[in-house]
Amino acid sequence: MMEFIPPATRFVALPDGFKLKRGGTLSGARMAYETVGRLNAARSNAVLILTGLSPDAHVCAHEQHPAPGWWEGMVGHGKPVDTDRWFVVCVNSLGSCKGSTGPASVDPATGRCYGPDFPALSIEDLADAAAHVVRALGIEQLAVVVGASMGGMTALSLVARHPGLARHMINLSGAVHAQPFAIALRALQREMIQSDPQWQEGRYDAASVPISGMVAARKLGLLSYRAPDDWSRRFGRERLDAALASAAGMPAMDFAVEGYLACHAQRFVRAFDPNAYLALSRAIDRFDLGDEAAGDADAALRRLQLDRALVMGVDSDFLFPLSQQRQVAQGLQEGGVGVTYRAVSSLAGHDAFLADVAQFGPPIAAFLSDVASGARSAEAASDVGQASLTASSSVSSPSASLAASTASSVASSTACSTAIATAPSTASSTASSTAIATAPSMASSTAIAPVPSMAASTAPSTASSTAPSMAAITVTPL
Template sequence: MKAQRYGITALRRVSSTSIHSSGESPLCSLRPRSRIAAPTSLQAPNLRHGARQLHSQPARRSGQPQTEASNPAMAFPCLDAIETKSAKLEARSLSTGPEPTYTTGATEVFRCKESLLLDWGGVLPEFDVAYETWGKLNADRSNAILLHTGLSASSHAHSTEKNPQPGWWEKFIGPGGCLDTDKYFVICTNVIGGCFGSTGPSSIDPADGQRYATRFPILTMEDMVRAQFRLLDNLGIEKLYASVGSSMGGMQSLAAGVLFPTRVGRIVSISGCARSHPYSIAMRHTQRQVLMMDPNWNRGFYYGKVPPHAGMKLAREIATVTYRSGPEWEQRFGRRRADPNKPPALCPDFLIETYLDHAGEKFCLTYDPNSLLYVSKAMDLFDLGLENRRVATDRRKERETQLKQLGSRPQGNDPSCSLTLPDLPYAEQPGSSDGELGASSPVAVDSRPPEDLVMGLAGLRDIPTLVMGVASDILFPAWQQREVANALRLAGNRNVAHVELSEEQSMFGHDTFLLDLKNVGGAVNNFLG
């Protein structure tokens, strides 16, 4: 396989050399180019195996006159860059392997030796939770705030003595800040399933000493929260002053109150939801599919090999589209091209394209691809409705009984630790006269929340809660935060603060929680008191 890959690379180099032999890019010249050189002996085996020939002309039909092509072949520097990166990763020392070390610096690590039973039947025999803290815990341990992260964030929310690099919420944490470290003891963890120090797919399975990879069990938001509360137990913190989170963290913040209502004093949920909705599920599904289609993903067993960096780059580009808003990009980029003096290209050409390309490139080797799959799937599964919680509770009880009979770990390839495709593919359901939703039926997103969700959030009736949304957010639209606030009020919570930032207040879309210190930080600071 390695020889074949290098053969393809050699073919592309030969093709590129012959195309650019005049010293000019074909994009900058309409002058006929010389014919591509015949493949070398190194390339021949790859041609027999059907390898693609980039920059080459189509094969001539039998009897066709040997004339030059009408136009020069397009250059693809974006693909060349991906191939170059793959070659560099391939050439890394075999002693260390090409997989990057996913880290953001020094953290504290809580190592839990007690097993953690997961909602979908999997078990972590032991696990680590990486965390960082700011401020001081007071004498009665009543001033702790648990800060929950977004999907790809580490525990490094703010700089520390051990790690002075700015954190992802650097301006929001500190003396006199949104999370005032003169008053509060702030704790932030890397979620289980992640790759910044907590146990995840890239971690070692203690059962056999090998990396979990895709033998890692399916997770839920609730599983992540249970692991966090094991850390709180270890720190001797019985009750949180507040549970605070944005995006995925906003989901976890609500889940913490649902799972441990007597241990959470206040809840802050920013740009989150109480149940994942189809649009966000669809976008995360697309990212996972792009990643899994990268041949380097190898069904998750890429550790020690070339990681699926191309799939990760594309997945991040898709995600970035959902993180910001159209009006912001209209102002920042408009229809401007990176270099209007050059002919259009199929590679990144408009400024918005180069921005997305940069965002994907910057991310593709800084987060473990398997962690992206598992953590994003946990977001999709999130639903605090009563029925989903009841089914999960019954499933956990049944699994606990099984584990007592089988021992501490699942034996063999247990299907209860995996998810499978449905037996029948989806088929469009036509609308009916009795009011069933059809393909063109409108859906009211600001109507009364479903009773199932109201009942599911009933345990939060006595917990003061701040729910924030942003009108320009397309990933977690503002109606989802209104749904949470309305459901809480209908469940009997008389202390719900709902803040919605208009497009005039913020055009940053979903990323507003990272950028808007005045509006987001101010609202949180006022709510915490």
């Protein structure tokens, strides 16, 4: 039972008796969040960020907590999500272990941690709890809701269940529901944790956490976040120094890629509660936006009330494959939402929204710039909100930022500098064979390449922010 709460975390109490979709209720529950930037007088510049499974609410550095956040390259002063303009609210998901109530929290009814007795959690509950945070901050309408991965599901759910709460949405590598390959992978991750003898049906204590199960589950997660070719590019058949690996308690490893995964998985285990992981993992698998429309996910998409949306995915993502983002874009479009759809070509797979800010940043910056323009126009004219963007597919670019970014969605500024690791094959062979080295690809998120300035990053936008009518989406064929 482990909670990991960043120092600048703020809290909002959820209403007592907060009802969960699958029948449970929570008493004395709370939501953890951080804010960056200032809410303007009109309260019209709020951006809500919903996270993937593992991050906390510390999305970027700010005065109260200057350590880098989990999306440092994307959010902050002068970044694509520019906190000089936007009031950014990032919530820690309900059920997580980073401050919001979840299995790692104390159940006020018993005085003990919920553990496996935490009621069954749904993505809809995460959406409802996040909506509560927004309203508790005095925000009637978000300018933009942003969600990636599980956060993309949560964003869809929030828009469906709280019509009018957000005017615009940025949905990155999200989906209306999971597909069987991803479901099976996650089921296997849960099986790894639950078959660890320290699991004890979820009643482990801090002294006997199911670490080996968590490590294995995280390794599989890390592997699945990137395209196979990316692992080849980074590690090839680079060997791990057997003597050094053994000295660090990592026997029976031959290859650098094994050491890399072990290092990152160990770090994760020290920052996430197993019961929380299981609850969120299962919530992802069970989520279906179609539940909002008698099982028809496309109908649910068509009902979503938004002015505009940016939908992005990655061609090498096999957990949330591109066909799923195309489905989201098409459904929104058919419902009358102005949609920009971007298919990113990248080896970074499902991790690309974190790892490949060079490709994700500019479209996000352009979209927000257009939103801002529209917001200004709205002060003069009553309804230009339907201005829409044409779909386009970004071209592949050699992405220098890949090598410098983290593979993991865990926010941490601590590089794997204490573990055995060899440099990827692009690094010098001296480093890999002689030292306990920190490979470039294992550097912390502070090493993410600087993103272009706002002025430069809006250049690629093909949309005109003054376009008065809804342009038809042209979804890029795969």
